[in-house]
Amino acid sequence: MNLDALQRKLIAAARAHRPAETVPYAFEKRVMARLAGPAGEDSWQVWGRALWRAAGISLALALFVSAAAFLPFGQTRTASTSDEEFEAAVFVGADQLSDSW
DSSP: OOHHHHHHHHHHHHHHSOOOTTSOTTHHHHHHHHHHSOOOOOHHHHHHHHHHHHHHHHHHHHHHHHHHHHSOSSOOOOHHHHHHHHHHHHHHHHHHHHHHO
16 A cells, blocks of 8 residues: 555545534644543553562562471471371370270
C-alpha cells in the first residue's frame, strides 16, 4: 500500500468537505491530545507485576522457614539423646510384644 498516495487522498477529501458548524470548538485538538496521552493500563501488566511481587515474598518466606528448620532455637539435642530415645521406643514395642505372650 502506498502510504503517501493514501495520505494525499485523505487530505484532499478532508479539504473538500469543510466541517459543519455543529462541531464543538477545538474538537480536533482534544482528540489529538487524547491520542497523544498515556494509554490505558494493561490488565496483564497489572497481574504480572502483582505475581512477581508475590513470588519475591514467597521466596523470602521459604528461605526464612528453611533457616528456621535447620537452626536450633534454644534447643540443644545431641546424637546420643536421639539414639537413646530411638532405642527406648524400639524396646517399648518389644516389651509390649513379650507381655502379650
